[in-house]
Amino acid sequence: MEGLIYLDNAATTYPKPQIVYDFMHEFYQKHGVNPGRSGYDMCMATEEVIHATRTMLTRFFNGTDPDRLTFSYNASDSLNMIIQGMLEEGDHVITTNVEHNSVLRPLYHLKHDGIIDVTYLPFDDKGYIDPDDVKREIRQNTKMVVVNHGSNVIGTIQPIGDMGKICRDNGVYFAVDVSQTAGTIPIDMAEMNIDLLAFTGHKCLMGPTGIGGSYVRQDVPIKGTRFGGTGVRSAYPFHLEEFPYRMECGTLNIVGVAGLHAGQKWIAKEGMKNIHQREMKLWDRLRRALQETDGVTTYCADGPEGHIAVLSFNIEGWDAGNVGTMMDVDYNIACRTGLQCAPLVHEQLGTDELHGTVRISIGPFNTDEHIDTAIQAVKDIAARRRE
Ligand SMILES: Cc1ncc(COP(=O)(O)O)c(C=O)c1O
Structure with missing residues (x-):
């Protein structure tokens, strides 16, 4: 798409x-064989890159054991494994209204089947969960707290460290969905008392689609929920208990892992802080301009502090979907409209009745010019309604 503003x-x-x-292409051409299955040189070389990537990501999240950094299709896949592998009949779970469906739906299925009970915490008018609410809702049978680190709708970063401390003090497992933050906001599993973490590869970690994963801390009693080939101890009838096999089955997406490998190198070279600051500068310029525009409402966007570069808004008199279509057709701007797979955020904001919001989300390759065009588009569309 020539000239597309993404x-x-x-x-x-x-x-x-x-x-x-480049690295994905080169790796697959040179090392595109099944890792961990045989002892020939090329197979060993492939396995080395996989292990090196586990190690890089383990360090990145400040875990301790690279074998506990396991790969999956994406965050949804890992969150399913975490939720189904941790929860048992009679357990209570605390989650929040900022969650993505990749947390809400696995929980809902278990709740609907009468297996677990779930408490949903609301966010405040700025978009943050109060850690004291977590503390207040802990019951005798609360097994786990599952929260989103950075919202994909309103962009707020939750106080994960404070929640983690409360969980650890109360003997409750703490699982965090870092889909929107991994690669742009520092995540320290040890300092934040995170027991289980789910990431996706294709967002700020800069890998391709089809790769994601989790890290499960030592002594967390997660059950494996899928079984199959591992390439080792083939005569044993059960799926292997040890990590990484407990969380992985079948042939890995090795091209995806190679993408994450190169993504880690790129993030280290650019500096995560620099990437975030650059994005937030653009975000703030957009936010200010939109907030000065008559008829535009932004949601939970007071300032760049405690935020990732995601901004949701509506224009009075326009359906969010129509705004998205005009931005696309008239200005060649790609953005997202609707409920963005996070229905409870919209239910709480009341934007479900407006068919959601328009969401602009900024990445490391966006420029001032992109943002200026987006601002002009929103101003024009807002003015058109009043003509
Ligand atoms: C906060 C959050 N969690 C989970 C996901 C799911 O990620 P994936 O589609 O890669 O599984 C997303 C994707 O948009 C997200 O924004």
Whole structure:
């Protein structure tokens, strides 16, 4: 799409750094064999890159054991494994209204089947969960708290460290969905008392789609929920208990892992802080302009502090979907409209009745010019309604 202004980076970052495309291509051509299955040189070399990537990501999240950094299809896949692997009949779970459906739906299925009970915490008018609410809602049978680190609708970063401390003090497992923050906001599992973490590869980690994963801390009693080939101890009838096999079955997406490998190198070179600051500068410029525009409402966007570069808004008199279509057709801008897979955020904001919001999400390759065009588009559309 020539001239496309891509502002849908919360859906997936695009483009990826050139090093990611190049390394994936080169790796698959040179090492495209099944890792961990045989002892020939090429197979060992492939396994080395997989292990090196586990190690890089373990360090990145400040875990301790690379075998506990396991790969999956994406965050949804890992969250399913975490939720189904941790929860048992009679358990209570605390989650929040900022969650994505990849948390809400696995919980809802278990709740609907009468297996677990779930408490949903609301966010305050700025978009943050109060850690004291977590504390207040802990019951005798609360097994786990599952929360989103950065919202894909309103962009707020939750006080994960405070919640983690409360969970640890109360003997409750703490699981965090870092889909929107991994690669742009520092995540320290040890300091934040995170027991289980789910990430996706294709957003700020700069990998391709189809790769994600989790890290499960030592002594967390997660059950494996899928079984199959591992390439080792083939005569044993059960799926292997040890990590990484407990969380992985079948042939890995090795090209995806290679993308994450190169993504880690790119993030280290650019500096996560620099990436975030650059994005937030653009975000703030957009936020200010939209907030000065008559008829535009932004949601939970007071300032860049405690935020990722995601901004949701509506224009009075326009359906969010129609705004998205006009931005696309008239200005060649790609953004996202609707409920963004997070229905409870919209229910709480009341935007479900407006068919959601328009969401602009900024990535590392956006420029001032992109943001200026988006601002002009919103101003024009807002003015058109009043003509
Ligand atoms: C907060 C959040 N959690 C989970 C997901 C699911 O990620 P994936 O589609 O890669 O599984 C997303 C994706 O948009 C997200 O924004």
